[in-house]
Amino acid sequence: MKVLHSWLLEFLDAPVSPEQVAAAFDDLGTPVEEETRIGDGLEGIEVVKVLTLSPHPNADKIQLVEVDRGDGEALQICCGAFNMAVGDLVPLATLGTVMPGGMKIEKRKLRGEWSSGMLCSSRELGVSDEHSGIMILDGRLTLGTPITEALGIKPDVLWELEVNPNRPDAMNIMGLARDLAPKVGVGFVAPTPPALVASGKDAQWGAQGGGGSQSGESTAGRFTVEIADADGCGRFLARVLSGIDPSAKTPDWMAQRLVHLGMRSISAMVDISNYVMLELGQPNHPYDLDRVAGQTLKVRKGRDGEKIVTLDDVERTLSSDDILICDGNDVPVGIAGIMGGASGEVSETTTDVLLEMAWFDPTSISRSSRRLGLRSEASARFEKGVDFAVAEHAADRFCELAAQICGAVTQAVQVDVRGNLPERPTVRVRTARVNAILGTELADQQISDLLNPIGFVAGPTVDGHEVTIPTWRYDSATEIDAIEEVGRHFGYRNIENQELTAARAGRLTPHQLERREVRRLLCGLGLAEVQPLPFLAPGQLADAGLDPSGIELVNPLVAEESVLRTALLPGLVTAVARNYARRQLGVGLWEIGHVFLTPPADQVLPDEREHLAVVLSGHEAPAAVEVWLTLAEKLRLQRPSVRNATIAGLHPTRGGEVLVNGVSFGIVGEIDTSVLQRHDIGERVAYLEIDLGAIASAERRSEKYRQISRFPASDIDLAFVVDNSVSAMDLERTLGEVDELVWSVRLFDIYRGPSIDDDKRSLAFGIRLQSGERTLTDGEVAEVRDRLIAAANEAHGATLRA
Amino acid sequence: MIDELRAIEADAVAQIAGTETLEALGELQRDLLGKTSALGGLKKTLGSLEPDARREAGLVMNEVSEALRGAFETKKNELEALERLARAEAERLDLTEVRTSLDGGHLHLVTQTIEELEDVFVGLGFSVAEGPEVEDDWHNFTALNFGQYHPARDMQDTFFVGLGGPKEVVMRTHTSPVQIRVMEGQEPPIYSIMPGRVYRNEATDSTHLAVFHQLECLVIDRGITFAHLAGTIDRFTKAYFGAGWTSRLRPSYFPFTEPSAEFDIQRPDGTWLELGGCGMVHPNVLSNCGIDPEEFSGFAFGFGLDRLAATRHGVSDLRELASTDIRFLEQF
Known part of the structure; x- marks a missing residue:
């Protein structure tokens, strides 16, 4: 809403300066977005008469105009407009004038011809948006008259105000003046036009x-x-x-x-x-x-x-x-x-x-x-x-x-x-409630003094006021609406800040803490976090080798951003591709973000999950497995492992599920070569994506400390020949659980070759045995060794390598 | 004999001085001080001397032996030091010749900003609440006191999701639905913040994103007033931006708060920055969440994070925040 200072003053019983008005508008929630001083810059503009019009010798789009300022002298002006005729009165910005836009008028040559001023369009004078030609003035005006006088332009201030939807009254001059008057300490007066049809019906309404x-x-x-x-x-x-x-x-x-x-x-x-x-x-x-x-x-x-x-x-x-x-x-x-x-x-x-x-x-x-x-x-x-x-x-x-x-x-x-008009209720405005909401200590009288001037007519009651909501405040109907008016007119700046006093312990939830730990770990691994858009292009899921169906936006901004991601994979493959295209090879990126799966049967909202994904370009699958195991170790996940499997989007023989205690929480491996080809990625890319939200409830290993033994450890190495179908992690775990004397098991060598059957490989483990109570005897070590071999054979058909 | 001893000493000292390796020094030591050495030979003849002469010769012999042992020790130290030096020299590394392979990793600058803000609020006694990014109409609009025809529900601003009935499911347009979820799920007192990603169906440019982040703060308790709102915003402003910063509230309008305000923060140089919106939680919103507005009151405030994060690093185009280019990422 735009408003003029002079127009407002017609509704106020005493003059108020523009500065006061602007400040009050800010405080009242109708802040000034733009202020224009009208009449500024028009001082040097006056009425002149066109004497002659002639073509400019060196330019087609400019003509030479001779004008008379009333002194009988012919003054030459170069002008780009052609709408005037000899004898017309026009406005001339004389030398030295600074136009409302800030431009200074100086004597200068245009293509070799002198111009001693500028003829003005009506837009240049700020009186209309007309700019198709020079403004032609009333022919009865006296030459040399200042344009402000000729056009009756009085200095004024124009404000553009921001008006919120709850202020219908601020969409007109009278309403703005009514709200402003008490804030600037003057009276509001509505001039009453003669009642030509005196029915007084405005006051009667059901x-x-x-x-x-x-x-x-x-x-x-x-x-x-x-x-x-x-x-x-x-x-x-x-x-x-x-x-x-x-x-x-x-x-x-x-x-x-x-x-x-x-x-x-x-x-x-x-x-x-x-x-x-x-x-x-x-x-x-x-x-x-x-x-x-x-x-x-x-x-x-x-x-x-x-x-x-x-x-x-x-x-x-x-x-x-x-x-x-x-x-x-x-x-x-x-x-x-x-x-x-x-x-x-x-x-x-x-x-x-x-x-x-x-x-x-x-x-x-x-x-x-x-x-x-x-x-x-x-x-x-x-x-x-x-x-x-x-x-x-x-x-x-x-x-x-x-x-x-x-x-x-x-x-x-x-x-x-x-017809049917809205109810204009009277609302009970309790003084205690006013103060309880605003944090003030206003007395009854102060409240009615704030409300009455803006038409919220407040009559006293036992605990406050009965307030009649004015007809010009369609938005208002309840006590809280009236309280807002009290606050607004009391002035937010007059409400004294108060600190919260209740003693509270603030802290992050375990999941939030864990997420931070994950972030720090991934940073520690040298990886960079990305936040690509969660919207995908149609086909982007398919390009990433995934099920092509995703939840769609009804009204996307662009088709390329119209499908909700069901996995972080498409975004991260695209991220790698962009880097690869710029010869930035071997980037390691990660993202934690939401994915959106088809809603379960009884629900309208998607199955929304928080995923974590890591992408390691220039790396093969085991690099991602290592990230998973490191992460699992950091989060104390119980029995973390990997199960080889064929996974959509991943290399058919280099992919698997990540497990916690046998339960799947995500996928790991290498991105499928066809996916890489579609994205013009020329290096291998290791990938891990897990359901981080679900991990929050995954089983953890005991927090309990395992005492370090004072006694010497015995190290034995065992190499097993075992079917390729047997999980090395499972075998390792079996060994680890044979006896409590087994302190650690570590796979240190993998061998496939001439001395081993084609469908088998040799896995060599370093096993450390240790007792907390004594130095182990050779006999005890031999006994455990036999049991390790037996367990590996029993559980996995593994035989000791000859 | 004494003359003999002195001659041996002089000769030995010269030989020791001329030795260049520890190995040669060891041999020389055996030759000069061993049983078969000249000195050892003289020692054996000592017993044949007269007592006085024996005493005198014995003293000189001890003196010479000591002197030679000392000379050997000194020479040994000297040669060892030289050898250490030589070995070190052979291992010399130029520490300016490093091929870096370690990288401390990079948190996205929005994540950094969220974590910093969370820490400030946790320090002020708040917990952090989260919720889904795809929301139903109830949580995103209706429960927040948006009228059925409120302009914010317009196609202009909201991404509608192809689930449920028409306009029933939306990408959340603000983090306020998390407020509703918190209030529905928890009895007051509530002192929580809700950071998160939000969505507006608006054309993007360097200063506007369709996908961006907000942080809201919600307090519901007995006796909470507008004065607490102003006090908390000011406290937060000083805690996050710095002691020299202040804040102010100006009347505004939101469907879910009343009274409502905009809040601006003032830099130490006196300039103002419009940060966000705030207000007292509307009684309808409390009722919608099963909280008695006569018993409890509360406030909420919220602001966008992306501009804060970007401005701090001089990132002038907000769209860069979604960049996955490693040259952008590794700067933070």
Whole structure:
């Protein structure tokens, strides 16, 4: 919302400086986003007359203009515009002027011709957005007159404010002034236009009007308003204005204000309509009475497939979500609260106007405007909630301005049909509650002093106040809403900071601590964390050798980011590929992130899991197994191992599952060569991906300390010949569990070759035996050795290598 | 005899001095001090001398023996030192010639930021809560007091997921649904933060990401006020950014808090940085989670992390945060 300092002052009973206003806006939650000083830089601009026009000898796009500043001297200006004629009065920025944009006007040569100033467009003067040519001024002006005087431009300040959805009152000048007044310590005064139709109906309203039809008799005939959608339209006030002078022009002061607030000046009647909306927040619509069939306006729901051409000349297809204004033939003449239709538009021949001042349901307007993709100044206001008790005031203001500007005569009759308006409850605002929420120590009186000026009328009760929520605050309905108003007007900066006092122990959960440990370990292994996007392109899962079906986004930004990842593999392969393409070989990366699997049968949300993946390019599968075992050791996972298996995405004979106590928690191996080929990766890539979230509940080995023996250890080496199908890790584990004298078992050699059958290999283990109580005798060592050999044979068919 | 002894001594000293290896020195020692040496020979004849002469000659003999032993020791030390030096020289390494193979690894800068922030809040007595990134409408919107037609539910802002009914499942647009999950799952008092990844259906550019990170802070307890909110934000500001920083609150609007505010932090040089949003948890939100708003009150605040992380390292294009290029990663 844009607002002018001068316009605000019309609603305040004492002057307030722009600085005070800007500071107060910040404190009130309508902060200033941009401030423009109007009139700044216009001091050196004056009215001049075009004496001659001649082509520039060396340039096509510039002409030479001689102007008279009133001293009879001809002054040469080079000008890029060609819209003026000899004798026209135009604005000249004289030498030394600093334009509103900061540009300084100096005497200079343009392609060899002197230019002693600059002729200005209306945009350069900041009075409109017109920039197609030089502004042609009223021919009656005196030469040399300062442009500010000629155009009636007074120094002013324009602010662009940020307005939150809970502040419908801040979408108009009167509402902003009302909120501002107490903050800057002045009174709020709403100028009252003459009540041409003195019904006082703004003050009378019941929540459930139910709709219906009413007619009024004017000299232009009988006019009728009907509300057939009482939920969509809460109020429809209509008047007839006659005797409009179609040639009347919008006065400069009004046009300038409209332009400053971001609207275009169109015609007197349309400008008055917009002006009233900006000033009082009541969107309204003047229809050409002669063009409204049956002089009847009817509000009803749209019908699916119905069509209307709106003011912007676009044909819109309607639905039952839209509220329509129809004429006496039930033909739509406007989309209620959003945009009028082309058919009932006022034109340069309009002499009688049927004026609509209505209130439409915010939710309906919001839905309709979104569905149609059509937003307007009116819809922006209606969807936040317009003050439903301002219609008559706004109509009076409209009639006042129309009489001044167009000589319009308002018929002394209006109709004011009521649909269903929202309840305006009175709410109990307990003083103790106010202080309990805000952390203040406000007394009853202070609270009512803060609420009353902004229309939250507070009457005393035993424990606080009964507060009537004003009609211009559609967003407010409860005690907490009123408390927010108290806080806002008391000033957040006046609430003293308080520390939390309750003693609490903050700490990370075991899983969070463990995740940090994992991060540190992976860093310690020299690997770098990546955070690629969790969205994949269609086909990216398949390219990574995985099941191609993933959960899809309904409305992705781009197709390349439309599928939720089911594994971290696709992202990390892509990461390796990108590095490889830049000749960054052998990178080691890891990621911890969520993956999204098909929801289980009884659930709508995906089976979302936290995975950890490590990718080691330039490495073969065992490198990833080592990372897994190191990780498992660090996390004290019980009996971690690997089971060879064929895994999607991994090399068919170099992959497996990672196990904790026999339960699978992920995959390990080497990325499938076909996957690597598809990604143009020319080196082997080892890979590990585990369900880190699930690991949190995996079994752990005992935390208990194993005492170090004082007695010497006995080391024996055993080489077994065993089938290739037997897991070396299983054999190692079997050996480790033969006797408590076995302190450690370590695989130190693997041999396949001539002396061993083709389907077997030799695995050599170094085994350390140790007792906590004594030095082992040769006999004891021999006995354990025999049992180790027996156990290996029994469990795995392993035989001692000859 | 004494003259003989002195001559032996002089000769021996000269020989010792001329020795160049430890091996030769060992041989020389055997030759000069051994039983078969000249000195040893004289020692044997000592007994045949007159007592006085024997005493005198004995003293000189001891003196010579001592002197020679000392000379040998000194020479030995000298030669050993030389040998150590020679050996060391042979092993000389130029420490500037290193082929690095170790790497301390690299935490992503967003992870670093999250961990630092978590530590600050854990220090202030908070726990860390997490939740799913794909959420249902209830947790992401409805329970947070978003009206059915609130603009934030619009296709413009939310990624809808092809699960459940129309618009029923979304990529969470903020970390606030974790607040709902915490409140649904736990009785107050609640002192928690919720860091995490969030999603907005917005075109990305150097200062806007569709996938980014937030951290929210939630307190629900008896007697919690707006003054506590302001105090906690200020405490956090000083703890994370530094003692010279301050904070301020300005009125704003969010569906899930009331009163609501924006919070800005002020650098020691006096300039302001708009950081995030905050407010008192709306009574409807408490009720939606089964918490009696008359008994308990609370506050929440939240802010985006990515810009904080990026600004600190001068990363001007936020999209780089998703980069997997090792040249980017290894700088952090």
